[in-house]
Amino acid sequence: MKLRSDRRGFVLSGAALLLVLPAMMLAASCLSIIGEGEEATSLQTLSDKVIYTAHDIKRVITYMINNKIPTDASTLGALAENYRAATGLLVDITAEIPQIVTLAREKLDSGEVFEYETTLFGFELDIEAENLNGVIYVDEFEFGNIENEDVQGTDFTLTIQQDNIWVDVIVGGGWITLRYRLGARVIRGAFIRVRDPRGAAQYIMTLDLE
């Protein structure tokens, strides 16, 4: 082929070489970075770690409850600290045990009457019960604007809820107990939150063991 005089071409001058060489180095670096792993893969690995840790926390807490190992704030805090130290994740475990306050507890012999009146967090609480031949009749149980129907028996529990307050009347063994609870109805449970320090992956669950 004969080159015509007006044929164009590329002259590899020094300036062109200075441009090409850095471009080649950048390309090589980019390939190396890709080889290390993309964000998707690292996110998958992190998510795996978070979810495995959360499931194991659930397993351990269930085991502790079933085997009568204390699950108070300090032991749950120690459990969270163990996982933090072992995995590097941020772990929070909070006991979902509502505060329980006993207002009154009395032995009700046959013929005796139990009456209690108070104001609880702005709601009127009124209860009246009597023991007739060994059977306890709860004739009146009102909390705020909610009234319970008359109930009788030897072993039962009545509950009325107003907002976040649960009032229980517990009858058993000839005793009558009046108490209130604040918070969720879950008697035993835990709020578990596991996340990585950068917040890329997070797992939240409320463990209900009731």
Next chain:
Amino acid sequence: MSFRRNQKGFIFSLDATLATLVVLIVIAGVARVAGPELIYGQHGYLRLERYANDALEVLELTGMMDSIVNYVKHGYLENAEVIAENELRKILPRDVQFRLVIGDVNNPRLDNVYPSAGNDAEWYAAFQNAGEVVSAVRVSTLAPSKRIKMLAWVDDNDENFMALLTTCTNIDNKSVNNVTTFWNEIDTALVNWTPGNPYYDVVFIPDAEIDLAPGDLWAKITDLVVYQKRDGRLVVGGKTLYYNSQFQNADGYLWESLGVQWIAPPQATSGPPLDNMRIINRENFVTLPYDNGDNIEYNENYTQYVYTPIDNSWVVAQWEDTPGGVPSPLRGIIVRPAGYNHSWQGTLPKPAVLFNMRFAQSATDPNNPMGTADWITLAKRAIGYEEVLEPITLYVWRGSAVG
């Protein structure tokens, strides 16, 4: 060869050469990106991480993890090591090597679990030199790192309860049922005591049905108070105080150390409605796992006694319903706190627990066992046994086997 005038061909001009070079670079780059080495580089780590987590999950689901942890709890480390090695070898592929550590990495309960026995140093070197190591962690409850040393008095019908207690703990227990032997052991404990280091961590008398200090030994009972003065913990139950209630200046000191007033001999009672003991105070080390109001089943055919606590706040469980003629409430568990100032020996550094029931018999009655799990839990906690939480870590890496 000479070219004829009209011969056609292709001349590699400079720009064509450069263009070819650029195209070759692009093709090589694409081939590398799409190549298996790069894909492995991304997903190989992920796969290794899943091997590690899934291996621990399989151990959990098959119950092998429980077996391994139980062997560790009871000090049978070789058995734990063998099971762990065999199971992990079955679960993981041949080209994946592993190291399992139970407990804190700096103070492990079990280490040196590798794909093959022996060559621990070589395996550790391979672990250190591996290019890519992944770890998976589980947390488990383990026995306290310091083994509790206990002296127990075991007589009629207590053996089964003691067997259950020692099976679910790793207590170093010495059981005796001879008075002379018992006091020899107490003497040994008193002689070998150093401040803060009792010879026996706890003396456990679930139900002594004899006078432990008969005849000329009547004053010997006070050695149990001296033992408590020397950092010892005393846990007593059943008929023990009833059979040791003759001398106020001897047995009385024991009664006081257990948190009850000297009203001897105590009134005995049994029968309905003493079937459910109620937890009334969970703010102590014995009843902490329970809620106030929880019932503990009890075989009411076994005897209890009427005790008056020195301090009512030390009562953590009781019966509110009592048989006729027995004042209500009937105290069930009394926890005398640490630091109590005893009238004879001064400050007693450790707590003491009195179980006013024959819980060992109730728990293991051959015809009607009642509350077994709960009585074991309460006894464990009374003697000071509390599980601790520690990690189980599995490291995996790709490489060839050692040895």
